[in-house]
Amino acid sequence: MTTIRNNLQRVHERIVTACAQAQRPVTDVTLLAVSKTFGPEAVREAHAAGQLAFGENYIQEAVEKIALLRELPLQWHCIGPVQSNKTRLVATHFDWVHTIDRLKIAQRLSEQRPPELAPLQVLIQVNTDSGPTKAGVAPRDAMALAREVLQLPRLRLRGLMTIPEPAGDFASQRALHLRARLLLEQLNQAGLELDTLSMGMTGDLEAAIDAGSTLVRIGTAVFGGRPVKDATFSAPAGPVA
Ligand SMILES: *Cc1c(COP(=O)(O)O)cnc(C)c1O
Numbered sequence: 001m002t003t004i005r006n007n008l009q010r011v012h013e014r015i016v017t018a019c020a021q022a023q024r025p026v027t028d029v030t031l032l033a034v035s036k037t038f039g040p041e042a043v044r045e046a047h048a049a050g051q052l053a054f055g056e057n058y059i060q061e062a063v064e065k066i067a068l069l070r071e072l073p074l075q076w077h078c079i080g081p082v083q084s085n086k087t088r089l090v091a092t093h094f095d096w097v098h099t100i101d102r103l104k105i106a107q108r109l110s111e112q113r114p115p116e117l118a119p120l121q122v123l124i125q126v127n128t129d130s131g132p133t134k135a136g137v138a139p140r141d142a143m144a145l146a147r148e149v150l151q152l153p154r155l156r157l158r159g160l161m162t163i164p165e166p167a168g169d170f171a172s173q174r175a176l177h178l179r180a181r182l183l184l185e186q187l188n189q190a191g192l193e194l195d196t197l198s199m200g201m202t203g204d205l206e207a208a209i210d211a212g213s214t215l216v217r218i219g220t221a222v223f224g225g226r227p228v229k230d231a232t233f234s235a236p237a238g239p240v241a
Contacts, residue, residue, distance in 0.1 A: 109155060
């Protein structure tokens with residue numbers, strides 16, 4: 001067994017255990033393997049072990065990787081910030097975008113989504129701990145943005161995404177994740193039909209699943225440690241398992 005295959009198996013075991021603990025069916029939770037900084041061969045290895053959905057932060061790096069892996073039936077999620085000058089690349093190469101926090105970016109993605117592709121599946125990123133410098137809309141602004149995104153013909157709004165500050169213990173991690181979960185419920189009570197909550201990383205996946213996550217974004221536990229400053233996959237520093 002390769003390391004990545006082993007790692008994926010361990011992550012699936014963590015997800016199974018967390019779902020059991022939370023009394024949720026394991027089919028509720030999808031694993032997104034975050035392959036940023038890792039090369040196409042790592043993605044191939046994960047795919048050979050059954051992994052289909054991959055998350056990337058850096059658009060240029062991702063687009064090169066996606067092109068090299070075109071023959072594989074993979075699903076690509078953009079989980080990093082999207083600047084205006086990158087929307088066309090994102091609209092052309094990705095299946096999902098988790099980081100919608102401005103109408104202008106959403107409008108550009110909708111306009112630039114190629115007609116032959118399925119609508120782009122999108123999530124609104126919410127800044128649940130109100131850090132002033134962090135990406136994401138304030139929870140009180142999520143409803144208004146969601147209603148506008150729903151009008152865009154080439155996007156399909158699926159739910160919310162959040163990246164809470166790392167919190168020490170399970171209870172405080174869970175409390176932060178619950179804010180996103182409650183917000184999703186509020187939006188659905190107002191008539192939206194959202195089914196996706198993207199939250200939970202290597203360090204907090206159990207708390208995120210307990211709070212209702214449906215899509216956990218796992219990098220380190222699948223591919224190993226990244227260089228401290230996230231570099232592109234062509235940089236010399238390699239994965240450390
Ligand atoms: C890098 C990253 C992840 C994965 O983090 P790990 O701690 O390595 O699992 C998840 N979500 C986002 C937005 C990221 O940038």
